Each structure stands twice: as structure tokens, then as C-alpha cells.
Amino acid sequence: MLRFALKNMAVKKIQIILVALSIVISAGIGVLAFNVSSQVSDGITSNAGYYSLIIGPSGSKTQLAMNTMYFTDEPLGTIPYSVVSTLSKDGMRVNSVIPFAMADNYNGYGVVGTSPEFLKDKELREGSLFDSSKTLEAVVGYNVAKYNGLKIGDVLHTSHSSTGLDTHEQGIKVVGILKESHSSFDNVVFTQIQTLWQVHTHEGEEGHKTVCAILVNAKNPGYALQLLNEYDGKIVTHDDETFTLQAIEPMDAVRDVLNDADDTKYIVFVLCAVILVMNIMIISIITLLNMYHSSKEISLMRLIGISMKKINLLYIIQNGIIGFVSILLAFGVSRLCLLMMNDYVSSMGVVLNLGLVYPLEIVILVGVFIISILPTAIWTLVMSKRDSIS
Amino acid sequence: MIEVKNVTKQFQNETEIKYKDITFETGKSYMLLGASGCGKSTLLNIIAGIISPTSGSVLIDGVNMQEKSQKQRDKFRIEKIGYIFQDFKLINEMTVLDNINILNLEGINTQDAPRLLEELGIAEKKNSKIKHLSGGQKQRVAIARALVKAPDIVLADEPTGNLNFAIGELVIKKLVKASKNKTLIAVTHDERLSKYFDKVIDMNQMIADKKDIFGAGGGTKC
Numbered sequence: 063m064l065r066f067a068l069k070n071m072a073v074k075k076i077q078i079i080l081v082a083l084s085i086v087i088s089a090g091i092g093v094l095a096f097n098v099s100s101q102v103s104d105g106i107t108s109n110a111g112y113y114s115l116i117i118g119p120s121g122s123k124t125q126l127a128m129n130t131m132y133f134t135d136e137p138l139g140t141i142p143y144s145v146v147s148t149l150s151k152d153g154m155r156v157n158s159v160i161p162f163a164m165a166d167n168y169n170g171y172g173v174v175g176t177s178p179e180f181l182k183d184k185e186l187r188e189g190s191l192f193d194s195s196k197t198l199e200a201v202v203g204y205n206v207a208k209y210n211g212l213k214i215g216d217v218l219h220t221s222h223s224s225t226g227l228d229t230h231e232q233g234i235k236v237v238g239i240l241k242e243s244h245s246s247f248d249n250v251v252f253t254q255i256q257t258l259w260q261v262h263t264h265e266g267e268e269g270h271k272t273v274c275a276i277l278v279n280a281k282n283p284g285y286a287l288q289l290l291n292e293y294d295g296k297i298v299t300h301d302d303e304t305f306t307l308q309a310i311e312p313m314d315a316v317r318d319v320l321n322d323a324d325d326t327k328y329i330v331f332v333l334c335a336v337i338l339v340m341n342i343m344i345i346s347i348i349t350l351l352n353m354y355h356s357s358k359e360i361s362l363m364r365l366i367g368i369s370m371k372k373i374n375l376l377y378i379i380q381n382g383i384i385g386f387v388s389i390l391l392a393f394g395v396s397r398l399c400l401l402m403m404n405d406y407v408s409s410m411g412v413v414l415n416l417g418l419v420y421p422l423e424i425v426i427l428v429g430v431f432i433i434s435i436l437p438t439a440i441w442t443l444v445m446s447k448r449d450s451i452s
Numbered sequence: 453m454i455e456v457k458n459v460t461k462q463f464q465n466e467t468e469i470k471y472k473d474i475t476f477e478t479g480k481s482y483m484l485l486g487a488s489g490c491g492k493s494t495l496l497n498i499i500a501g502i503i504s505p506t507s508g509s510v511l512i513d514g515v516n517m518q519e520k521s522q523k524q525r526d527k528f529r530i531e532k533i534g535y536i537f538q539d540f541k542l543i544n545e546m547t548v549l550d551n552i553n554i555l556n557l558e559g560i561n562t563q564d565a566p567r568l569l570e571e572l573g574i575a576e577k578k579n580s581k582i583k584h585l586s587g588g589q590k591q592r593v594a595i596a597r598a599l600v601k602a603p604d605i606v607l608a609d610e611p612t613g614n615l616n617f618a619i620g621e622l623v624i625k626k627l628v629k630a631s632k633n634k635t636l637i638a639v640t641h642d643e644r645l646s647k648y649f650d651k652v653i654d655m656n657q658m659i660a661d662k663k664d665i666f667g668a669g670g671g672t673k674c
Contacts, residue, residue, distance in 0.1 A: 362541045
């Protein structure tokens with residue numbers, strides 16, 4: 063039966079390609095849209111709960127949150143390091159204070175200056191975290207190491223521009239490589255905050271000790287709220303320069319981003335649903351046309367004595383094979399698209415995991431598979447109700 | 453033994469054919485002669501269980517086929533009857549062997565197909581698509597498909613219709629030989645082939661009545 067089904071399919075290549083293409087498009091789009099939106103949403107919210115508040119220069123809340131947690135966008139500006147020192151001394155309300163500065167890049171990958179505590183929850187593939195008492199040491203993200211062939215002990219030179227020009231003379235030694243986390247951490251070089259100051263200080267000059275943001279973990283939500291009110295809008299002076307601070311709650315900022323993204327997501331989902339419905343109609347029409355064109359073949363088989371049961375089975379096997387192969391292809395195509403979209407999505411601070419399959423994706427694939435064989439099943443059922451051959 | 457008893461067939465175009473009773477004995481070959489449209493093919497289709505008579509019955513080895521369901525008649529046809537259709541009933545897009553092996557779907561053994569194709573002189577075409585064959589070659593594929601299952605009854609509707617006399621004669625000889633000890637009923641216009649059959653039935657004599665039941669005329673003899 064299977065052999066004959068395959069042979070019968072081989073003579074209908076064009077019709078089969080059309081049906082398969084419709085299935086691949088509809089299932090592929092459905093799966094891709096759901097996977098990307100879910101991974102982006104999950105990726106954005108996963109980092110948001112780590113810190114009680116973020117303190118940075120005044121400006122866009124979203125920009126401050128996205129830059130600090132997902133290393134996207136440009137930093138809003140700088141604030142004096144003295145704020146870090148002040149907060150560190152507030153042991154009553156504060157658990158930890160992490161300085162954050164983003165400057166330069168290494169072959170297009172961002173360079174973040176911070177303290178080792180920033181990476182304390184991250185697993186290392188090899189090596190160790192950099193030593194806060196030293197400078198010019200780096201822990202690199204999984205992709206940075208992978209795509210630049212970096213090993214422990216290698217020395218990298220960061221530069222001001224993404225073109226690789228304007229490279230700093232002082233090299234930074236790789237002391238650790240992070241495990242793959244499918245997050246924005248995979249695409250960043252982390253070093254001591256002092257390293258950033260050091261590479262930017264010219265001989266004979268005294269560098270400005272500034273940071274782009276400060277990540278604070280308060281001892282309890284009450285203290286977090288106190289600190290938020292205290293630091294939001296606070297004006298500090300350093301070296302005759304005045305800085306206006308803002309303090310934000312990371313979850314709030316992320317929620318704003320997700321709310322904006324939700325509107326876009328709904329539009330994408332509606333478009334996907336329209337495409338899916340249209341493709342389902344196309345699949346049904348092509349399949350029914352195929353079956354109609356097969357009527358002569360079916361009548362012929364009936365004339366020589368082949369039972370309707372066997373004919374039904376033959377066509378259901380045929381369409382089942384087409385449907386099954388097509389949904390596998392659709393899954394493969396969706397993963398290929400994820401791979402191609404990774405560069406774009408990583409700029410939003412999320413690294414797409416190609417191996418992550420959501421249960422709803424399986425539901426979409428199985429649904430499209432059932433829809434692909436349904437017209438055949440209905441057609442053959444109608445045909446089998448007719449007892450007479452002629 | 454096949455017995456055709458009081459069979460009439462009324463078509464949707466309101467033509468009605470009434471057959472006289474006919475008996476076909478097991479192991480004998482019959483040639484049905486008669487003008488076009490006189491009901492020869494209809495009789496073969498009724499015997500094969502493809503169409504049902506309006507009234508009357510066909511008994512095969514004493515079993516009334518009209519009492520069987522279509523499913524049972526289909527099963528009987530694929531297992532016991534080799535039917536060579538006038539227009540071949542082959543799938544044009546498939547190869548010669550695939551058209552024969554289609555019977556495997558119902559568990560029919562088709563291992564004998566290469567030998568039959570060899571005997572019919574089309575072995576070299578076994579992997580060719582039907583659409584690339586001539587009418588005569590298609591006819592021989594249809595014969596091979598009918599005989600491959602070693603049926604008890606062979607029904608042949610104009611088996612030589614697309615062949616020249618020499619090849620047609622050869623095919624009839626093979627058909628008769630392959631149908632030895634079986635019941636062979638062949639419809640043909642060519643009286644020259646009658647010598648190869650045990651019995652020739654003039655269907656013009658076997659039609660009791662043929663009429664357009666709403667027409668002005670009475671019975672019309674074939």
C-alpha cells in the first residue's frame with residue numbers, strides 16, 4: 063500500500079508540490095510567529111526581576127532599562143561613580159550595588175564594564191570571573207568566544223567604532239568564557255569597570271570615574287521604594303559638573319516595553335491568522351481539486367474490483383505522507399528563519415534558542431497536518447457512501 | 453457455470469434491454485457477436501457485477517450475485533473475474549507493471565506479470581508509462597492484468613478491437629489458451645476469430661426486446 067501510494071504520488075509531482083508548499087507556508091508562519099514572539103517576550107521579562115532598581119542619567123526609562131539589562135541601544139549618558147560609593151555605604155537598605163558602563167566594542171560585540179557580582183548567577187564554560195582588584199581582564203559571552211575563536215589567555219583589543227578602527231592599545235586578557243545562555247549575555251565582553259576607565263585614560267591625564275548606570279538590590283521592597291523616591295530626580299555634582307539622576311523599577315520599564323510590543327504582536331498574530339486561514343483554504347481547494355482529478359483513477363480502480371476502503375486508505379496515506387513531510391519541512395524552515403532572525407532579535411537583547419519548542423507550536427503543526435488530510439478524508443467518505451460503481 | 457435469467461436492464465436514457473436466458477458453462481470459451489449497441493458490453497458488466505440488472509438475476513455456480521452487496525461483488529470480481537475492458541481502464545501516468553501491481557492493493561499475487569508480458573510480446577515495455585504505448589500495446593497490458601490473477605472467469609470486451617488481424621488472432625489464441633478450463637466470454641465483431649472459441653453466440657438472437665420505453669415504437673431487435 064505504502065509503495066503504491068509513493069508511486070502514485072510520484073506521478074502527481076506538481077499538485078503535490080503545491081499542497082506541500084501551502085502547508086509549509088501556513089504551518090511555518092504560524093510556528094515562527096508564535097515562537098519568536100514568545101521567546102522575545104520570555105527573554106525580555108527573564109532579566110527584569112533581578113534588580114530592585116536602576117539608577118542612571120535622566121532620560122528615557124526604557125532606554126536605561128534596555129541598555130542596562132539587555133545591552134541594547136546607546137547608554138543615556140554617564141553619572142559620577144561617587145553615587146556608587148554613596149550607595150555602597152548604605153548597608154542598612156542596600157544588599158548590593160553594581161556599577162555598569164557600556165563603551166567600545168570588540169568586533170561589533172559590546173563591551174561592558176562592571177563588577178564580578180554582575181555575573182554571579184552566570185555559569186562559566188571555562189576559566190573564572192575577573193578579579194575586581196585587577197584590571198584588563200575579561201569574561202566573554204559564549205558567542206563572542208565562538209565567533210572570534212577566543213580562548214582563555216587570549217588578549218583582545220577593544221575599539222571605539224564598530225569598524226574596528228580606533229583600537230585601544232591596551233589589551234584585555236580573556237580569563238573566562240560564559241556558558242551559552244541564549245540571552246544577551248552571549249554577545250557581550252565583560253570587564254572590570256576600572257578597565258574601561260583605564261583604556262580611555264591617556265597618559266598624563268586623570269580619567270573621569272563615571273558609570274552609565276547603577277544596579278541596586280535593596281534589602282526589601284520598602285527600602286527599594288524609598289531609594290527610588292530618593293534618587294529619582296536627584297541632582298549630584300562632580301568635578302563642577304551637574305548630573306540629574308533618574309531611578310527606575312526594571313519590571314515597570316519592561317512592562318512598558320512589552321505593552322508597546324503587545325500591540326505589534328497582536329497585529330502580527332492577526333496577519334498570521336489571516337495567512338493561516340487563507341492557506342488552509344488553498345490546501346483544501348487544491349486537495350479537493352486533486353481528488354476531483356483523481357475521480358477517474360478512483361472509478362477505474364473500483365471497476366477492476368479494488369474496494370473503496372482500500373482506495374480511501376491509499377489516498378489518506380498519500381495525503382498523510384504529504385502532510386507529515388510538509389509539517390517537518392515547515393518546522394525546519396521556521397528554525398532556519400529563527401537562525402536568520404537571530405542577528406536582528408539579538409539587538410533587542412534576546413538570543414533566540416533554536417532548540418526551544420513550545421507546546422503550542424506542536425499544536426499548530428498537528429492542527430495543520432489534520433487540516434491537510436481532512437479534505438481527503440471527507441472526499442473519500444462521500445465517495446464510499448456511494449455503493450454503486452457506475 | 454454462469455446463468456443469466458430473465459435479465460432486463462433499463463438505463464437512465466430510458467432504453468431498456470431484455471435478455472433471453474443464457475447459460476455459460478465452466479471451462480468453455482464463448483464468442484459474443486452482434487451489432488454495436490445491442491447490449492453485449494452491458495451483459496458483461498452485469499456478469500462482472502459492475503452494474504446491476506433492473507430485474508432478473510445472474511447466478512455464478514448457483515450463487516445469485518444480485519443478492520450480494522456491492523462490496524461482495526467487488527471482492528468476487530477482483531478475485532475470480534479477469535475483465536478486459538474495451539477502453540483498457542489503465543492509469544495513463546503509471547507504468548505497465550504498476551498498472552498490473554495495483555491488484556496488490558487487494559492482496560492479489562501478480563508475480564506472474566513478467567511472464568505474461570513476455571508471452572504477449574510487451575515485456576520490454578514493462579517500465580514504460582501507459583501514455584507512451586500504442587493502442588495495441590495498451591490492449592495487451594489490459595489482457596495481462598486480467599489474466600495475472602489466474603481468474604476463474606475471463607470477460608473480454610473487444611479484446612482485439614485495437615489490433616490488426618494478425619496480432620488480434622495471436623492475442624485471441626493466447627487468451628483462449630490462458631483461459632483453458634476457465635469460462636471465457638469474449639465480445640468481438642470479427643467473425644474470422646470464431647474458430648478459436650468453443651461456442652459463438654449471436655447476441656442479436658439473445659435479446660428478447662430492446663426499446664425506448666417512452667418512444668413511439670415497440671420492440672427493436674438488435
